[in-house]
Amino acid sequence: MLLERIEAPGIAHISYLIGDGGTAVVVDPRRDVEVYVERATAAGSRITDIVETHRNEDYVIGSVELAERTGAAIWHADAQLPYRYGAPAQPGATWAVGRFTLEALATPGHTPGGLSYLLREADGAPWIVFTGDTLFAGDVGRTDLVEAARSREMAALLHESLFGTLLPLGDEVIVAPGHGAGSVCGAAIASRPWTTIGLERRLDPLLGLTDRDAFVEGAAGVRDRPPYFRRIEVLNVEGAPLLGALPAPPPLGPHEFAAAAGHAVVVDTRWETAFAAGHVPGALSLWLEGLPLYAGWLLPYDRPLLLVVDGDDPSEAVRRLVRLGYDHVEGFLAGGMSAWHVAGLESTAVTTLTAAEHVRRAARGEGGVVLDVRTVAEVADAPVEGTLHIPLGDLPTRLEEVPSDRRIVPLCPGGLRSMTAASVLRSGGVDDVAVILGGLSAWREVEGERSPAAAGGEEVGP
Amino acid sequence: MLLERIEAPGIAHISYLIGDGGTAVVVDPRRDVEVYVERATAAGSRITDIVETHRNEDYVIGSVELAERTGAAIWHADAQLPYRYGAPAQPGATWAVGRFTLEALATPGHTPGGLSYLLREADGAPWIVFTGDTLFAGDVGRTDLVEAARSREMAALLHESLFGTLLPLGDEVIVAPGHGAGSVCGAAIASRPWTTIGLERRLDPLLGLTDRDAFVEGAAGVRDRPPYFRRIEVLNVEGAPLLGALPAPPPLGPHEFAAAAGHAVVVDTRWETAFAAGHVPGALSLWLEGLPLYAGWLLPYDRPLLLVVDGDDPSEAVRRLVRLGYDHVEGFLAGGMSAWHVAGLESTAVTTLTAAEHVRRAARGEGGVVLDVRTVAEVADAPVEGTLHIPLGDLPTRLEEVPSDRRIVPLCPGGLRSMTAASVLRSGGVDDVAVILGGLSAWREVEGERSPAAAGGEEVGP
Amino acid sequence: MLLERIEAPGIAHISYLIGDGGTAVVVDPRRDVEVYVERATAAGSRITDIVETHRNEDYVIGSVELAERTGAAIWHADAQLPYRYGAPAQPGATWAVGRFTLEALATPGHTPGGLSYLLREADGAPWIVFTGDTLFAGDVGRTDLVEAARSREMAALLHESLFGTLLPLGDEVIVAPGHGAGSVCGAAIASRPWTTIGLERRLDPLLGLTDRDAFVEGAAGVRDRPPYFRRIEVLNVEGAPLLGALPAPPPLGPHEFAAAAGHAVVVDTRWETAFAAGHVPGALSLWLEGLPLYAGWLLPYDRPLLLVVDGDDPSEAVRRLVRLGYDHVEGFLAGGMSAWHVAGLESTAVTTLTAAEHVRRAARGEGGVVLDVRTVAEVADAPVEGTLHIPLGDLPTRLEEVPSDRRIVPLCPGGLRSMTAASVLRSGGVDDVAVILGGLSAWREVEGERSPAAAGGEEVGP
């Protein structure tokens, strides 16, 4: 029996490969699909069906790519949409997977036509439910993505899907959601890779609410909505271009790279300290793990990209970009920044401070303007006084709010987003920028108090 | 959060790597331990503790090897045994794994001092229980391995462990057992890779018994007990020899191989058809998947082994042998049987029949003596009339029961064990042996009825 | 400096990746091109040019595939052909590869417009010459492939290319040919992976001939010409279809496979003994190493293929088929022949004999008709009396020469081709076929004399 949980890090997307008796089904495949084909083939199973839990908005779904490679049928949720490929899955439809049966359950709320898929044991007992973005470990799906104004309406649908459909499956049923901790599709997803209905009933705050109105109140509400979601929504309805193999952008010498930088956007995926000491002028700092999280906010779809990476293997960055629909990477800097410097080309730097230095400067009144680039939710959880707050994703469009005559000190939990912000600020004409290494977490450590996030035991985000 | 399920195929052994916040714990490691080190390191976690659910008898535990590589502490169950390494884990002891807590629970029954390990969520909620050989998907642990005569006594302990300790954890708790389907440690383990207390309460036949005596009756009883268990029990108490890297036996030319075969046991891991048409005289047929299942029954510990494999990579066979304590593989046949034949060396063959041929011959009274080599349990489930029954593992010691003046036709579910039996018979001086390709399953297909096993939807075993 | 020798086993095709200073060139790429892209990228070099030594006839060249992945320019030899892609390379043309220079040299003889490529050191010294099929280790190129009747004319051109162009480069120049031992493009290619002009002048028999006419006499002459060469010649002029990623044929259950076998050709790539004891009726036996050698002779281009392999990974077989232009593999048998047998499906067998058995039978006058399936050259080198000779490649079209009322015993050096021949005979209606395991080599060992091939110290071919 084949039951594989396949993650796409960064976007924290989870897809599943289920197989038995020579047949396999994939739930919500990612776009780089070779992993499904390889594992199913190794297990002697043929992928015959691809089921989608909803029209995804945060990653390019791999259904078309996988169908091209395998001949599998594609089954859509959100059947009201004008898909140009695949066929609608009806609630109640079933698929035989060897001895087991997969059944579509209507679970609207995150999207109007969202489905969950219930895998039943040979004797019919509910075993595992693939809940997509309806139910996560520790959280429920967002209700504001289809249309912010309809959030309460969707929250009411979600209540029925959870309390009327999923919870009654039984405490013992395993829950396999579409995202893990870190996804923008849930505010408070926990890091339990596997959970159960009973565990969620107990541990998921909203599922503990017995009052329907209280649930709707809690599940409704508008959060950050990256602009690239619209683009991906279109791709996932129309079908994304076929890739075949993963693109392999060529290495470019420093002078070639410099020439191409005239028309392309330079993305530097190195860690923040490497970026700080020297980078291609105008480059955007987006560390590898942050690429999936912020590329969609900060990168245009209509210009080619150029990559600066550590060493000479850009494939992981390319893989993550392709998952978001950025297919055109024109090349990468061969030999990295060392080669750039050796060629005598000019680079720019960003001032860095340790947290202790920042505290000393601030005590002298030289702390500059602290620009908090965390999300609205993060700031609400752990506010920092006396800062200017612009979430990182919004920074490009709200640059005019940043004072141009003061030193700007971006702030985020760990310092990585701050460096991204610094690179956005520099490209936007703000010259005096300094980044606190280790971010808010370091700052609080230095001040002798634990940061709120750290105190709660959660891993400190970037 | 790191939660990896790591299988050793064949013996269907499952170990677990749990990590969070830079710390990792391994439950019941296998002997080839690089997988734990690599995955923990990649996740930035240091393996600090190794916990054992019981003194294993069916595989060499990798605790010593892993401790040598990592410096981790080893915690034993079955503390009454005279271990030469590690320290006893006390019921109630806890280990912090980042935000989570692992707790030892006394769950005797399979062994007198068996432990389960409960992983609790940050808020203390029971989340996953690692049950070792106490509770499997669809089955409970054997009670006859410590001492056949004490089976009922152990079954009573098991009842208390299950109904008094594990089931009360709650239906929603995930169960992570020490073996999957195919293990000799359970008769009827299901293929659910992940299950829950509630699912087992519902799907595991013995857990559905409300009557204590009925449970004890069902859980007691003596089954096949491979002779090599005693050897491994000793190794797991004394600590197996350190391997360092996996042994890499040298390729041997045909003449070198033939010379070494004078003092070593030749094991041929190719599929049954390849073995049938030509093999090194005296070789034992043990297909790769069957190696972990039958090596312990059929291979001595005091003679070196020689391997014949498909192609030129014996590493997978070596890996599986090492897991059972067979560390001394003297070499493998370079170029395989083709090279042997090209060198003009003599090979022997085994007659094969398709099932249809066998049926035709049997109808003419030329079917020979059908020697059923299935286990006692398999035969009880789906008896075949008119056969001689000797389980494969017992064949070497019961050869005198096999008539020497008739054609012997070994029978098993799929034909692979039959070829192993044929090789044992031939080495034992029984010359007229024929194997039905596809075994009982093929036979029943040809006769127009589904085999009982196939009818039940289970995968047909070897 | 990047200098990689990349082989495609079986066809013994050798391609080269040369890189320096950020630039790389590939000589005669194979069709599965990811290896070039990966290695060049890892070395920080961009593949800018693809050079062909001639219009190849024995494998599908990967120029189009590689150009699609890299944007590199394609440079053709044999400029007289109506290529639909790329541009002609002119003799004397040069390409800068970092500090080095690559220069096209006119070396006709194998083809009318064949080129070699000379890599010069930074100071201009001739360093390595990529000779394609003009000069091999121990042999020179065939002159009969373009048109059998023009062999002497081409041999005269070849004389000038060798004695007038290549040898004068100097004894110290390294020779990097387009094929290694085992290729059909040379009769007697030696296994030296690297050689030099001086070594070849000394060790290559034809280069030792001082007399031009003697050389022409020796280099002219017609040998086996597989029918598929015409197909590949067309593909290499028109440009083969783009693959993207390597095709991944699906696993098929036994009944699905049986149904597909109604319209497709079944190819069984297992070793000869495995095939002998049981195979899908009608299957062609083509062991994995023999696939590249005989697929072109024995497989049609206009029907889909089905694969039976050892285990569940058909990718190596697919890779080798794609190199010859067989792109349509419809599936492979999941679980291999064991699954087929378990399903109760009928299989067929081929009788095998050890060499000793054959000798004994022959002594009794029961040896049957020995059908020598070796090449004309092999037979000339080491004739065996009293046999019928039909080279394996010709067998399908010369079946009527095989007596249908006698036992047929195919003969080849090692037994593998014999099993292929047996499968061809069986499909052609010849029922009584037996194969000598180990072939002629085993036979001669048993008879107490070394086979001529073995005596010469060469590896015994299949």
Added chain:
Amino acid sequence: MLLERIEAPGIAHISYLIGDGGTAVVVDPRRDVEVYVERATAAGSRITDIVETHRNEDYVIGSVELAERTGAAIWHADAQLPYRYGAPAQPGATWAVGRFTLEALATPGHTPGGLSYLLREADGAPWIVFTGDTLFAGDVGRTDLVEAARSREMAALLHESLFGTLLPLGDEVIVAPGHGAGSVCGAAIASRPWTTIGLERRLDPLLGLTDRDAFVEGAAGVRDRPPYFRRIEVLNVEGAPLLGALPAPPPLGPHEFAAAAGHAVVVDTRWETAFAAGHVPGALSLWLEGLPLYAGWLLPYDRPLLLVVDGDDPSEAVRRLVRLGYDHVEGFLAGGMSAWHVAGLESTAVTTLTAAEHVRRAARGEGGVVLDVRTVAEVADAPVEGTLHIPLGDLPTRLEEVPSDRRIVPLCPGGLRSMTAASVLRSGGVDDVAVILGGLSAWREVEGERSPAAAGGEEVGP
């Protein structure tokens, strides 16, 4: 036929695996030996002999490790030394490698008892000569390593080895040396991976000298001699400790790491820019490629090491350290410097300048003291006026020569060694240090002239 060239990057060490007919021999194995075992096994060859060209001084030879894994015999050159393992190879001794023969040739000069090994073709023709450190591409071996004072005497021996033994083998013979470009064992090794006697006669400046005295004059002379050579010389005579598998140092959390840094040496293998902006106080900057080159100069053997790497995989750094005999790596910083900063721990930074900034500052008289850390040979080739010259390897012992009251600007070809120097200076109490990104190369580019090295077309070193 197996002929593999296996490199250890950084130290530019080249070893060779030669195999034929089931037998394989390794010339000068490196210490991480799995590559030899895997490749030989895959080719069906058993490694029976290990031959050493001389008692190496620049890397720990893997003979003992490989013999332990394979049972192969070890054959030493420099038989006068008191080896504790293996046996002496006598000049004239031969080893059969399938059809080929390997023969030991006395070629003293680099060491008193150095050997080359000549591989002869089946007919006896000299084919490939493995020259160890006697003859490289473009250079000859150093004569000063055994004892600086005996350099002329050794040069005379070397003359005889080259002109009396190696060159007479014939221009056509392939030369396979023990080091490639970048090794400290040759001053001017070219990047030709394969070369020939004839090419070297033409391209190697010293081989062009017809006058014996002129050769001795050119080949004699004393160059940098890293202090760790003495240590490795001892290890290579006594036999290095067995490793088994490559050590896998554990990930350490920031606080654990900080505690361990109290007694261990911290080595930071990230690129120079990453180091510059923030590193563990007291860490030594040694980029991954530079590790093999400078570890021996700068790291003690009697203290454990701690690693800071990019990301969470220290294995490549560990591999390179082990090759030099640094076996005790106590751990690596989990999560890298980001985790360090997030934990609020203090880091230090190094000021960086682009070359243009340096030029501007220098023009204002603020350029500081330029400390040229290149080798004596590099400085002689391309002197820079007005600098203080201390080769990097000597810096720890010559710190007192560095002015402590001025800004120090280390200078090297590309900037990487400068950062290493900066870290040494900082640890030595020199606080005001600044590094020019891109080093001398960038500086010269900015000043409008090509650097001498770049002008020559050679790759710019670190």
